[in-house]
Amino acid sequence: MSGTGSKTRAGARAGTGARAGTASDRLQRLLALVPYVVSRRVVGLDDTAAAFGITEAELVDDLNMLWCVELRSPDPYCPIDLSYEGGEIMVTQAESIHRPLRLGTDEASALLIGLRLLAELPGRPEEDRSALRRTIAKLEAAAGEAAAASAQVAVELDGRAPADVQAQVAQALRQGKRLHLSYYVPGRDEATERDVDPMRMVIEQGRAYLEGWCRRAEAVRLFRLDRVLALEILAVDAEVPEQAEHVDTTAGLFRPSAADIRVELELAGPGRWVADYYPCEAATELGDGRLAVVLRTPDTQWVRRLALRLGEDGKVISPPGLAEQISGDATAALAQYS
Numbered sequence: 001m002s003g004t005g006s007k008t009r010a011g012a013r014a015g016t017g018a019r020a021g022t023a024s025d026r027l028q029r030l031l032a033l034v035p036y037v038v039s040r041r042v043v044g045l046d047d048t049a050a051a052f053g054i055t056e057a058e059l060v061d062d063l064n065m066l067w068c069v070e071l072r073s074p075d076p077y078c079p080i081d082l083s084y085e086g087g088e089i090m091v092t093q094a095e096s097i098h099r100p101l102r103l104g105t106d107e108a109s110a111l112l113i114g115l116r117l118l119a120e121l122p123g124r125p126e127e128d129r130s131a132l133r134r135t136i137a138k139l140e141a142a143a144g145e146a147a148a149a150s151a152q153v154a155v156e157l158d159g160r161a162p163a164d165v166q167a168q169v170a171q172a173l174r175q176g177k178r179l180h181l182s183y184y185v186p187g188r189d190e191a192t193e194r195d196v197d198p199m200r201m202v203i204e205q206g207r208a209y210l211e212g213w214c215r216r217a218e219a220v221r222l223f224r225l226d227r228v229l230a231l232e233i234l235a236v237d238a239e240v241p242e243q244a245e246h247v248d249t250t251a252g253l254f255r256p257s258a259a260d261i262r263v264e265l266e267l268a269g270p271g272r273w274v275a276d277y278y279p280c281e282a283a284t285e286l287g288d289g290r291l292a293v294v295l296r297t298p299d300t301q302w303v304r305r306l307a308l309r310l311g312e313d314g315k316v317i318s319p320p321g322l323a324e325q326i327s328g329d330a331t332a333a334l335a336q337y338s
Contacts, residue, residue, distance in 0.1 A: 029054075030062055037082075037091045045087050063089065112139055165228050169210050172198050178238045179212070182230035183223055186278055186302065191229055192216070197238035199246065211247055213240045220244050260296035263303055264317040267291045271313030274306070292317075304329055 029052055036051065037043055049059040063084050082091045115136050172179050179196045194216040202209040207224060214221040262281075267274055269289035274280075282294040297303060300322050307316050307326045316323045 026062070026065075030066060033062060033066065034091055037089050042088050042090050045084060045089060048089060060084070066091075108139065112136060115139070165225050165231050166208060168231050168233055169198060169201060169225065172233050172238070173201065175233070176238050178234045178236040179210075180232040180234055181223065181228055184227045184229055186227070195234070196221070196223070197240045199240055199244065202247070213238075213244050220247060222247055260298050261300055261319065261322075262294060262296055263300065263319070263322065264292065264294050265307075266315045266317055267293060267310070268313045271310045274310070274314065300325075308333065 033048075033052070036048065045056050045059060049056045052059070054062075063082060066082060082089065084090075115132055169179070171177075177198075179198055181194055181196055183192050183194060184190075185192055194214055196210065196212040196214050198210055198212040199220070200211050202211050202222065207226070210223045210225060210228075211220065212223070213219075265274065266286065267290065272289075272291050275283050275291060275293050278295055280293045280295050284292045286292055303316065303322065304326050307314055308329055316326055
């Protein structure tokens with residue numbers, strides 16, 4: 001850190017605004033701020049603050065932080081030289097970090113894989129696919145090694161969902177037709193019949209979902225395609241109500257209620273499929289192939305049936321009352337064979 005500065009600096013004027021965002025956010029902003037200013041030679045305080053979505057006072061705080069930064073290249077202890085007098089910012093002696101930030105190999109690969117997946121998503125308009133392909137081509141040309149690495153990753157939709165179901169959902173989306181579903185609900189361990197007006201296909205954590213307006217629930221619902229038992233495209237146009245909104249998947253699909261019962265299970269190796277099939281709040285490796293999972297449910301009846309189905313491959317640890325009920329269920333079931 002440097003305690004001295006050149007004559008062109010504005011001095012260590014203390015900023016008056018609160019520092020925007022987390023420390024990580026600020027670091028990213030500082031790294032982007034230097035190339036932003038250098039590429040424009042001179043830029044206004046107000047324009048720069050607006051470009052980074054912060055106040056001028058917060059920008060001054062950032063500039064004062066940069067004022068203390070020293071670089072090891074090209075010469076040892078080489079301070080960044082900056083001035084923001086008169087409402088304009090100018091940065092010099094920052095040649096080693098004046099270039100815009102570049103994606104790393106892993107970041108570029110992840111971005112390319114995601115874009116390829118979007119391009120293959122059923123029901124996407126052709127103009128969107130065309131724009132995605134152009135973007136992918138530009139990124140591949142710029143990414144070099146990262147593009148070659150990502151090309152080795154096969155991009156495909158959820159292999160657990162039947163191919164004919166995915167194809168029919170895509171067809172219904174293109175034609176704007178209503179669907180009739182026979183759909184398995186694991187929470188109630190039953191098959192349900194419902195008509196759905198499709199809205200879009202969603203890929204979340206490698207699984208394919210149909211988002212649509214469910215005529216039975218009179219609400220937007222997500223349907224896992226590998227739980228669709230049967231599907232029929234109806235000769236009726238889909239009519240999605242104006243008030244229907246897309247499900248926000250940014251925080252994940254599993255959102256338990258505070259009133260739901262917390263259930264902890266311990267699974268042996270053959271029972272680990274439970275963690276893949278049911279929405280779990282947590283999963284912890286126990287060693288020897290065993291797995292502890294936590295799930296929440298408003299109704300434990302299906303958990304009791306699941307525990308009997310698992311047998312020695314699964315054990316309910318908590319709540320204790322539920323474990324006792326399952327023990328009673330098993331005793332009653334065995335009595336039927338005596």
